[in-house]
Amino acid sequence: MELPKYHETFIPILETLNKVESLKSRELASKVRDLYYSDLPQELLNQKTTSGANVLLDRILWGKSYLKMARFVSYPKRGVVQITEKGKNILVKGQLSLYELQNDPDFINYRESVNSEKHNDIELGKVKVDNASPQDLIDSGFSSIETEVKTELLEKLKELDPYYFEKVILILLKKMGYGDFIETTKSGDGGIDGIINEDKLGLEKIYTQAKRYNETKVREKDIRNFIGAMSGDTSKGVFITTSTFDDSAVKKAHEAHxxxxxxxxxxxxxxxxxxxxxVQVKTVYEIKEIDNDFFEGE
Known part of the structure; x- marks a missing residue:
């Protein structure tokens, strides 16, 4: 006997949620364990990861996360999970493989929402365990966790109060090494959300504009208004959005003086x-190698 893989928990999770209105994440994991896997040997049920988490509960929670990516479940409020109509429909079929989920349009769109030029080519499910080195498997795991964190982070940003979103952007720019920032007044700010100092003395200023959009793209008009709002004491600006820029907006920004x-x-x-x-660091792993110098001493 062995513990189920995270994708083998998809249907048990959906069946459990289908019996109730909603459940807290940890309560869901415990119920799935008790309903579907209580006959496993106790040593398996008690198995821990290297960070001390229960392996089975961790896999169930990962299964829940992937179901969320494909919209088989939703999070109506923080820490709470419920099945969607899409999830109920898949229960009629009675099965959901990892391959089906990874090729689901909603899952693909969800993962691509945080893909960037830095995107790692190693993705979960694309690494063949039999042919992969231990380092490949580690890289694949870290890549998957990073993608999950980023997709959830982007969702949270889209739900923020627009004014607080503007402050988050200024905090980020300061963390990146820029100087103190000034939040502009919320009325009549002329399209400028904040002013940051490029240097410690404030001799060079950078204006910021932050648009918290869900799906709406930033248009040329938005860029034009931003440029128009920049006063004569700066020629530098940063325009940030949670969505994307259409082609005309990109062209306008590139052609601007x-x-x-x-x-x-x-x-x-x-x-x-x-x-x-x-975000915050959850776990730190140490990987050790042989110290050859230790064995080469006189």
Whole structure:
């Protein structure tokens, strides 16, 4: 006997959620364990990861996360999970493989929402265990966890109050090494959300504009208004959005006499992840190798 793989928990998770209105994540994991896997040997049920988490509960929670990516379940509020109509429909079929989920349009769109130029080619499910080196498997696992964190981070940003989103952007820019920032007043700010100092003395200023959009793309008009709002004491601006820029907006920014940097949702969560804004370190792993110098001493 062995513990189920995370993708083997898809149907048990959906069946459990189908019996109730909603459940908290940890409660869901415990119920799935008790309903479907209680006959496993106790040593398997108690098995821990290297970080001390229960392996089975961890796999169930990962199964829940992937079901969320493909919209088979939803999070109606923080920490709570419920089945969607799409999830109920798949229960009629009675099975859901990892291959089917990874090729589901909603899952593909969800993962691609945080893909950027830095995107790692190693993705979960694409590495063949039999042919992969231990390092390949580690890289694949880290890549999958990073993608999950970034996709969830982007969703949270899209749900923020627009004014707080603007502040998050200024906090990020300060973490990146820029000077103090000034939040502009919320009325009559002329399209400028914040002003940051490029140097410690504030001799060079950078204006910022932050648009918290869900699906709406930033258009040329938005860039034009931003450029128009920049006063004569600066020629530098950063326009940030949780969505994307349409082609005309990108062209307008590139052709402007001002220096305009565009940051879309994928790049934004890359930067937040890199500079630890809105995320925190959960676990640190040590990988050791032989110290050959130790054995080569006189």
């Amino acid at each position: 001002h220096s305009i940097i565009l940051i879309d949702g994928a790049k934004l969560v890359d930067l937040m992840h890199q500079y630890n804004v809105g």
